[in-house]
Amino acid sequence: MMLEVDFDPIAYINEPRWQTSRLGLERIAAALDALGRPQDALSFVHVAGTNGKGSTCAYLASICQAAGLKTGLFTSPYIERFEERIQINGKAIALDDLRDVTLKVRAVAEAQAEKTGDHLTEFELMCAVALVYFAQQSCDIVVLEVGLGGRLDSTNVIDRAEVDVITRIALDHTAILGDTLEAIAQEKAAIIKPGADVVSAPQADEVRQVIESVSAARFVCDTDLKDCGIEEQNAVFTRCFSYKTFSDLQTTLLATYQTENAALAIEAALALRERGFALSDDAIYAGIAQATWPGRFEVVAPGQAGQTLPAIIVDGGHNPQGAQALAQSLRDVFPGRRVVFVMSVLADKDFDAMIEAVADLADAFVVVTPNNPRALLASQLKAAVCNHQGLDHQTLKVVEATNYDEAFASALNYASAHDVICFFGSLYAIGDIKAVLRRSGVLS
Numbered sequence: 074m075m076l077e078v079d080f081d082p083i084a085y086i087n088e089p090r091w092q093t094s095r096l097g098l099e100r101i102a103a104a105l106d107a108l109g110r111p112q113d114a115l116s117f118v119h120v121a122g123t124n125g126k127g128s129t130c131a132y133l134a135s136i137c138q139a140a141g142l143k144t145g146l147f148t149s150p151y152i153e154r155f156e157e158r159i160q161i162n163g164k165a166i167a168l169d170d171l172r173d174v175t176l177k178v179r180a181v182a183e184a185q186a187e188k189t190g191d192h193l194t195e196f197e198l199m200c201a202v203a204l205v206y207f208a209q210q211s212c213d214i215v216v217l218e219v220g221l222g223g224r225l226d227s228t229n230v231i232d233r234a235e236v237d238v239i240t241r242i243a244l245d246h247t248a249i250l251g252d253t254l255e256a257i258a259q260e261k262a263a264i265i266k267p268g269a270d271v272v273s274a275p276q277a278d279e280v281r282q283v284i285e286s287v288s289a290a291r292f293v294c295d296t297d298l299k300d301c302g303i304e305e306q307n308a309v310f311t312r313c314f315s316y317k318t319f320s321d322l323q324t325t326l327l328a329t330y331q332t333e334n335a336a337l338a339i340e341a342a343l344a345l346r347e348r349g350f351a352l353s354d355d356a357i358y359a360g361i362a363q364a365t366w367p368g369r370f371e372v373v374a375p376g377q378a379g380q381t382l383p384a385i386i387v388d389g390g391h392n393p394q395g396a397q398a399l400a401q402s403l404r405d406v407f408p409g410r411r412v413v414f415v416m417s418v419l420a421d422k423d424f425d426a427m428i429e430a431v432a433d434l435a436d437a438f439v440v441v442t443p444n445n446p447r448a449l450l451a452s453q454l455k456a457a458v459c460n461h462q463g464l465d466h467q468t469l470k471v472v473e474a475t476n477y478d479e480a481f482a483s484a485l486n487y488a489s490a491h492d493v494i495c496f497f498g499s500l501y502a503i504g505d506i507k508a509v510l511r512r513s514g515v516l517s
Contacts, residue, residue, distance in 0.1 A: 075217070076176055077172075077176060078254060080172055080175075080176060080289070080390040081172075081174035082168075082171045082172045082176075082202075083120075083155045083171070084203070084429055085175060085179060085180070085198075085409075086175065086195055086198045086199055087195060088195075088203075088244075089157075090192070091192060091193065091194050091195040091198060093194065093402070094180040096221070096225035096226070096249070097225050097304045098225060098227070098230050099494050100191060100192075100193050100197055100199045101158060101193065101200060101201060101227045101230045101500070102186070102230050103145075103185060104178070104181050104182060104193055104197070104201050105201060105204065105206040105230060107181045107184070107185070107372050108177065108178065108181055108205055109274050110200065111205045111207070111208035111209075111481040112204050112208070112230065112231045112232070113232070114208045114211075115145070115204070115207055115208055115212060115213075115215050115218075115231075116213065116214050116215065116235050117217050117231055117233070117234040118133060118214065118215070118216045118217065118234065118236045118237075118238060118264075118341055118345070119219070119228065119229075119231065119234040119236075119237050119269075119373075120133075120216065120217065120218050120234060120236065120237075120238040120239075120240065120479060121219040121222075121223040121226075121237075121238070121261040121262075121264045122238075122240025122241055122242055122261060122274065123240065123241055123242050123243040123244075123245050123392070123394065124240060124241045124243060124330070124332070124394050124395055125240040125241055125274065125330060125334045125337070125393070126148075126218050126240050127148050127218060127366060127369070128326060128331060128364075128366045128369055129238060129240050129334045129337050129338050129341075129409065130146060130218045130325075131148075131149055131326075131364050131365065131366040132223070132236075132335050132337075132338035132360065132364045132429050133216050133338075133341050133342060133360075134146040134160075134163070134216045134340040134341045134364075134486050135163075135360040135361070135363050135364035135365075136338060136339075136352060136356055136357050136360030136361065137213075137214050137216070137342070137345075137350075137352065137356075137360070137483070138162050138360065139355075139357075139360040139363065139399075140350075140351060140353060140356035140360070141351070142209065142214050142350065142351075142352075142383045143161065143162060143210070143214075143468070144161065144162055144211045144212065144213065144214055144215075145159075145160070145161050145203070145206075145207040145210070145214070145215035145216065146159075146160040146161070146163075146201040146215070146216045146218065147160075147200070147207075147215065147216070147217050147228070148160075148218045149218065149220050149385075150180055150501060151367050151501070151504075152367050152500070152504055152507075153367075153502045153504040153507060153508075154231065154289060156168065156171060157303070157407055158199060158203070158360070159202065159203045159206060159207075159292050161198075161207070161212060169185075171202070171206075174202050174205050174206045174209070175198070175202050177204060178193075178198060178201045178202050179198075181201075182198060188393045189227055192285075192454065194227075194443050195222075196227055199382065200220075200228055200230070201227075202386045205393040213350075214235070214345070214350065217231070217234075218396075219261070219264060220253070220373070221246060221249065221250075221258050222246070222249065222259075222260040222261060223248050223259075223262065223263050224259075224260045224263030224264075225260075227265075228264075229263065229264055231266075232266070233266050233268065233269065233438075234264075234269045234347060235268075235269060235270070235317060235348055235350075235393045236269060236270045236271070236272060236338060236339050236341050236344045236345060236348075237265045237266060237269045237270070237271045237282060237288075237290045238269070238271075238273070238332070239262065239272075239273040239274065239276070239290075240273075240337065241262060241274045241275070241276065241278060241333075241394070242257055242258050242261055242277070242280045243257075243335065243392065243393075243394040244392075244393075244423075245257075245392045245393060245394075248421070249267065250437075250450060253279075254266050254277055254279050254280050255279045255280070255283055256492075258276075258279070258280040258283035258284065259283055261330045262283050262284050262287045263287075264330050265284075265287045269288070270291075270344035270347070270348065271284070271287075271288045271289065271290035271291070272290065272291050272293070272335035272337060272340040272341050272344055273290050273291070273292045273293070273337075274292070274293050274337050275292060275293055275294065275295055275333070276292070283451065287340055288291055289402060290490060291340055291344075293333060293336045293337050293340060296512075297316055297334075297336070298314065298315070298316055298332055298336055299314060299315040299316075299380045299516060300312070300313075300314045300329070300332055301313040301314055301315065301321075303327065303373070303405070303406055307365060309325070310327050310372060310375065311323045311324065311325055311327075311407070312324050312326070312327050312331065312332065314330070314332040314335070314404075316336045316339055317339075317358065319354070319358070322358065322361050323333065323361070323362050323512040323515070324361050324362065324364065324415070325362075325364075325365065326364060326365075326366055326369060326370070327370055327372060327400040327402065327406055328369060328370035328388075328398060328399070329398065329401050329402045330398045330401075330402070330406050331369070334497065335361050335364075338361070339357055342356075342357055342360075346374075347457075358440040360455055362453050364473055366449050366498070366509075367387075367503065368387055368388065368389040368500060369389060370386060370388050370399065370402045370406075371386065371387045371388065371439060372384065372385075372386060372406075372514055373385045373386070373387055373507075373510060373515060374441075374515055376407075376459055376490070376491070376492075376493065380393055381490050382447055382490065382515070383413075383485075383488040383489065383490055383491070383492045383493060383494050384410070384493045385490070385493075385494045385495075385496075385510070385515060386403070386406060386493060386495040386496065386497075387496045387497075387503055387506055387507065387510075388402075388495065388496065388497040389497070389499065389500035390427075390498070390515040391418065391420060391427075391498060391499050391500055392420070392423060392427070393423050393426035393427055393429075393430055394433075395428040396426070396428075396430035396431055397430040398433065398495055398499070399430070400430050400431045400433075400434055401481050403431075403434055403495065404434070407493050410491060410492055410493050410497050411436040411488070411489075411491075411492045411493070412431070412432075412434045412436060412492065412493045412494075413435075413436055413437045413439065413440070413487045413488045413492060413493070413494050413495070414431060414435055414437070414438050414495050414496075414497065415439045415440075415441065415474075415477075415480045415481070415484050415494065415496045415497075416428075416438055416439070416440050416441075416454060416458075416496075416497060417440065417441045417442065417443040417448070417449075417451070417454070417498045417499055417502050417505075418443070418447060418448075418449050418498040418499055419443070419447040419448060419449060419501070420448060420449040420453075420455060420500055421447060422449070422499075424449060424454060424457055424463070424498075425457055426462050426495075427498065428457060428458055428463075428464075429461070429463055431468070431497075432461065432463040432464050433443040433463070433470060435464065436468075436469070436470070436473045436485060436487065436488075437469065437471070437472070437479045437484075437487040437488075438455075438458045438469070438470070438472070439473075439483045439484050439487075440454040440455045440458065440471070440472070440473050440474065441473075441474045441475070441477060441479075441480040443498075443501060443502040443505070444501075444502070444503075444505055445498050445499070445501045451475075452473060455471055455472075455473045458471050459471055467514075470487055477502075477505050477506055477508075477509040478509050478511075479510070481509050481510070481513060485512075
């Protein structure tokens with residue numbers, strides 16, 4: 074018999090038999106009922122959308138933490154460590170705490186499975202663990218990121234929220250959520266709860282109409298945002314911007330789209346303030362400045378003059394909109410530089426459109442198969458790049474690598490010190506990419 078001290082919570086939650094995706098709220102609701110409904114003891118900001126969810130959550134959690142609130146943060150996927158998905162005040166759950174809470178959830182999940190024949194999925198287990206942990210730790214506010222969609226996502230088990238946030242909505246997961254913006258918007262807007270304040274990023278007209286049909290919402294307006302450009306000091310880049318009455322904001326999240334995500338977080342913070350949460354302007358400024366979010370146009374090497382190493386970017390953009398935003402950020406932060414793309418994607422993504430988005434910047438593509446059961450093979454991605462009509466195949470270099478170590482070596486071979494190496498295509502690959510960069514001495 075396994076002793077509790079020997080129980081591995083990560084191995085249990087990640088068991089392959091739990092990893093089939095089965096949307097629905099019945100299992101998670103029943104489990105949380107048996108666990109004493111921990112969600113009822115918490116206040117939430119619930120965040121759905123297609124692009125920018127994680128960054129918006131990071132900004133808002135940073136603001137709340139700067140204001141002195143005990144702030145829970147639940148996000149997915151993790152980048153390097155499983156425990157990253159559950160944080161309080163920027164610190165991931167300790168492994169001992171994860172074990173103890175998972176044992177409680179396991180007891181309920183196993184009893185439920187014995188009774189019904191239907192076990193909680195991996196994401197449902199993780200969501201239950203997070204809610205129990207946040208309640209145990211008496212969090213003042215929890216920033217809760219939707220995993221997939223919204224209506225049937227496990228996080229939608231909560232009955233109320235202080236603020237519901239909708240980031241940019243685009244076509245993604247169309248086989249599950251629908252193949253039109255309106256259909257996807259209906260799924261995501263279903264997180265909106267009676268009595269909650271609703272804030273949204275700018276949206277296409279059909280998306281905006283769906284959101285407004287559910288609830289009155291305040292929308293971030295592009296005309297209220299002023300991007301003041303990139304500043305660099307001692308190899309540290311910051312993006313400066315203003316939003317409404319907040320002037321001279323600074324963020325180390327450099328992508329062009331991050332000012333919109335920051336503005337959305339500011340709107341959510343102001344909504345919380347109106348509901349009685351003590352979030353000062355100083356906390357908003359500090360939270361935006363201190364926010365970190367790995368793998369989103371992350372500059373891991375700045376590529377400064379006088380150095381032999383090119384600039385190195387790690388970006389988790391994994392759909393056409395993300396790739397378009399990446400391309401715009403590269404033009405903005407590294408204008409005129411040649412780019413060697415190290416690309417890996419999942420097979421269910423629109424990789425042809427992703428290639429199209431970055432095509433005019435590409436000097437070379439190094440393609441690699443990510444370590445994921447849904448991966449697109451490198452040979453298939455290479456064929457897609459080679460067959461793409463928008464590329465200059467007379468000069469473009471395309472090479473297939475067997476792993477990320479080989480991919481990075483190939484990229485260094487093609488890139489000069491003035492160029493940019495950009496890893497992109499999948500959030501799930503970032504942990505492996507960073508491990509390579511550590512072995513290479515790029516990251517400490």
